[in-house]
Amino acid sequence: MSNEPPTLGLKQEMFLIQGESAFSYLPIIRELESKGIKVISFGIGQPDFPTPKHIREAAKDALDQGFTGYTETAGIPELREAIADYLNSRYKSDVKPNEIIVTTGTKTALFMAGAAYLRPGDEALIIEPSYYAYAQVTKFFGARPRFVSMDFEPGKGFSLDIGKVEEAITDRTRLLFLNNPNNPTGVVIGPRQVEELMEVAAKKNVIVVADEIYDNFIYEGEFGSTISHSGWRDNLLYINGFSKTFSMTGWRLGYLVARREVISRMLDLAVSIYSCATSIAQKAGVAALRGDWTPVRNMIDEFRKRRDALYNLLKEVPGFESYKPQGAFYMFPRVSQLMKALGLDSVDKLVNRLLYEKGVLVLPGTTFPDRLGRDFVRFSFATSMDNIVEGVKRIAEFAAEAMRR
Ligand SMILES: Cc1ncc(COP(=O)(O)O)c(C=O)c1O
Known part of the structure; x- marks a missing residue:
């Protein structure tokens, strides 16, 4: 590969920044779903709750008032x-x-x-x-x-x-x-x-x-x-x-x-x-x-339940060294034993196998940013309880097959 800075077909060099991999998986999910695979995504970190009503109303009022x-x-x-x-x-x-x-x-x-x-x-x-x-x-x-x-x-x-x-x-x-x-x-x-x-x-x-x-x-x-x-x-x-x-x-x-x-x-x-x-x-x-913070408090109560569920389910899965996160809505378990059992030399490959074989997306630790994270994957639990249960079930099947070898 050339070490020349990229010009991308234009006359001038372009100064590039690396994108966010959570976003780069969105088209892949769409593609898999178009083939009839229901993907469970623990990928992007975005609350799956709508913006509370009184907040949306305030924006509508502002629009109406010009x-x-x-x-x-x-x-x-x-x-x-x-x-x-x-x-x-x-x-x-x-x-x-x-x-x-x-x-x-x-x-x-x-x-x-x-x-x-x-x-x-x-x-x-x-x-x-x-x-x-x-x-x-x-x-x-x-x-x-x-x-x-x-x-x-x-x-x-x-x-x-x-x-x-x-x-x-x-x-x-x-x-x-x-x-x-x-x-x-x-x-x-x-x-x-x-x-x-x-x-x-x-x-x-x-x-x-x-x-x-x-x-x-x-x-x-x-x-x-x-x-x-x-x-x-x-x-x-x-x-x-x-x-x-x-x-x-x-x-x-x-x-x-x-x-x-x-x-x-x-x-x-x-x-x-x-x-x-x-x-x-x-x-x-x-x-x-x-305004009223009740919807925020309710959402956070729900996230606490999801965190507990994810932890309780995942701690039984071989190859995932999990723990209870104290905040945010992420868990970052170590998966080096699973990678070893599968003979995989990169966590990105593990993530792809989970995605294409089981329809479950977790993010490779190499995104955060790329050193310590090489042995880890990120779960976002900003997804429904049903998804958490189904997603971990699929992961457990995958891990059981891998660890049995
Ligand atoms: C730590 C951290 N900072 C910033 C952001 C981006 O937030 P915003 O939507 O306000 O740009 C995120 C989104 O995932 C985040 O996790």
């Missing part, structure tokens, strides 16, 4: 106030509306963090396993991702050693990506460890990019938010969004919180990327934060 033009780049004032109130009442923080910029989803906020702070020669620390985007954004801006691995213990799951994070910081480290609760492991990092991380980062002049999009999906243990840290204005870019909590993935609404000076520069970046978040989605966001 609220369809550009808004302030920072977001409409009532949404920024609602976000500040949410954070301050929940995390005892002191965020002001002018310390918030509304974005077109959490992903845009992450990209802007990279755009604002990363240049060639810089390093960004990523705690792995991790959501794919942090490494991609880092590489896109010519910087180098450095990984700090969490420890895995079968039956218990993953845990983070802060000493390892501190050791990995160099004088080139600009950002530390922290995703809590964590995708793909479901780890919830508690207040004490979050405080320690914030202290370490402050001491070493590293900016923490905290992606707390799963902050409402906590099943046990205490969650620590970075925004509770009294010195957050010194080294935090706090990121959150509406996709998961309010089942609003398609609305594209998120936000970034940072000290006022940083936000006012971020506005210059944002105006050139997206001008503003969708007007009616912003009105819906106000209704989401200020």
Whole structure:
């Protein structure tokens, strides 16, 4: 293969970023289903609940009232106030509306963090396993991702050693990506460890990019938010969004919180990327934060039951070293014994066999991003209880056949 940068038939080199594999499986599922195979997907991380009615109604009202033009780049004032109130009442923080910029989803906020702070020669620390985007954004801006691995213990799951994070910081480290609760492991990092991380980062002049999009999906243990840290204005870019909590993935609404000076520069970046978040989605966001949270609570209760069911079923399946995740809606079991039994040298091959032979999709751990995850697969339990039961039944058949050899 040539090492030349791709021109893709045009005259100029194209600077590429690697996509999200959860999305790349969607056409494959469609193809299999067109052949009559009912695929059980533990793939994409998207709540299978509709956006609550009062939120949809708020968007409809906004449409009917003709609220369809550009808004302030920072977001409409009532949404920024609602976000500040949410954070301050929940995390005892002191965020002001002018310390918030509304974005077109959490992903845009992450990209802007990279755009604002990363240049060639810089390093960004990523705690792995991790959501794919942090490494991609880092590489896109010519910087180098450095990984700090969490420890895995079968039956218990993953845990983070802060000493390892501190050791990995160099004088080139600009950002530390922290995703809590964590995708793909479901780890919830508690207040004490979050405080320690914030202290370490402050001491070493590293900016923490905290992606707390799963902050409402906590099943046990205490969650620590970075925004509770009294010195957050010194080294935090706090990121959150509406996709998961309010089942609003398609609305594209998120936000970034940072000290006022940083936000006012971020506005210059944002105006050139997206001008503003969708007007009616912003009105819906106000209704989401200020309205009735009962549908959110009910959804999370249901997710807790699904997590328990997935754990109880999967722990009986040979070859899957499972554990009970404390948060988010993912489990990341180790499958190295199963791969060995099948003589497979890559988890991607295992995932393909499960998909084509049993019609079950799990995501290869190599997506998160590609090192530690080589022996793992990710299950998203944002799918119905029936799917969980049927999916694990098919996996158990597959594993039993494999382990019998
Ligand atoms: C950790 C994490 N951050 C960000 C996102 C993207 O969220 P959004 O829909 O707000 O762009 C996801 C979606 O899966 C995620 O898991």
